[in-house]
Amino acid sequence: MMDLPIDHGCLEHLLPASWKTSVTAWLAEDTPSFDVGGFVVGSELRTATLWGKSSGILAGVPFFNEVFTQCGCTVEWHAREGSHVETHGGKKALATVTGPAHGLLEGERVALNILARCSGVATMSRRLLVNLRSAGYKGVLAGTRKTTPGFRLVEKYGMLDNHVWSRGSITQAVKAAKAAGGFSLKVEVEVQSEEEADEAIKAGADVVMLDNFSGEGVRVVSRSLKEKWKGERQFLLEVSGGLTEDNAESYICNDIDILSTSSIHQGVRHIDFSLKINVEQGQGPEVSS
Incomplete structure (x- = not known):
């Protein structure tokens, strides 16, 4: 466990060469058969906002990105991996995801599950490390x-x-x-x-x-x-x-x-996120699974 946040672009280089196949498997598990929801919403280009709904450390950006890459979408981040997200009891926009409506819907639940779990682990790790450093411990905290x-x-x-x-x-x-x-x-x-x-x-x-x-x-x-x-x-x-x-x-x-x-990392509280497709002029209500 590191003391300071590092740029999320570096984290991907720590992952094994096979990590993207895990994302493929998670998507296959989530939609094992016909994608009825994707069929309904179609392939029209849409944007969606990732909202942070509880305070904590943002972690899991490479996984979130890869989920939507495999679903034909792109992600623009407004917050940095490893940074503390403070919602003050409300919500905060963390990223914009752009792609076909069916791709946004296909990746939504898998991406949110990963981000919630990973951020929960990071938040608990950071909190305990800060406590240990404050008490004078200079060694390593590990899982x-x-x-x-x-x-x-x-x-x-x-x-x-x-x-x-x-x-x-x-x-x-x-x-x-x-x-x-x-x-x-x-x-x-x-x-x-x-x-x-x-x-x-x-x-x-x-x-x-x-x-x-x-x-x-x-x-x-x-x-x-x-x-x-x-x-x-x-x-x-x-x-x-x-x-x-x-x-x-x-x-x-x-x-x-x-x-x-x-x-x-075991039994930690998840950090709450949501992904909402943005409603633009002339379009119907937002779509979310």
Whole structure:
């Protein structure tokens, strides 16, 4: 999780080469058969306004754009990816989408679902990060693998996970992972005690995750490990398990490099958006699914 918003044009470059096929699949899922609504509204060129209806961080612009690209439409943004949208209890125009009426209708629900979910995750992430920074934490805030099947790309784009499989002991697991992945592989080991952490570090783990430790336990163990292995081994310490917006500050300790929590992407409140086709002179009422 980055501290500052970055230009939305850069975010697309973080996505895997296959990401656009996911958008195609989401559109196919939403309209699996005849598009009766599209047939009714026809192909007349229309514009629609994307309205932000609740305050939060705008996120998911590349996905929103691609949905409408595949529906034969173009998007002009009036707000920046990563910026805070403040609606003050009303609504704010965020983008104009132009294209055939059936394309606007076809892409509307998929695009809004993606934007609402992605923006909700970004909003929760930003809020927790701000709280941690205010309390003095200088490390990294990260998500976990508790993501929605089929929608992980949206919830975690730009983030990387590393896995170590069970091989009977921590030392064997690290050696097997290094042998299989080569010199470039970063190995993370989840531990339940300081003794397990020592074994992982000695075996060459790059990241040691202290799982389900108390706040006080985190501070004691992390300081002990950093002092014990100073000058001998390079490794990152991560804390995970049970961290929420309400208790994360109790885990703050700058001997910890990464705080990871599913609370920034699992069960977060969505940000509310709507897309309304604009009514122009001589045209009928607005069309919306």
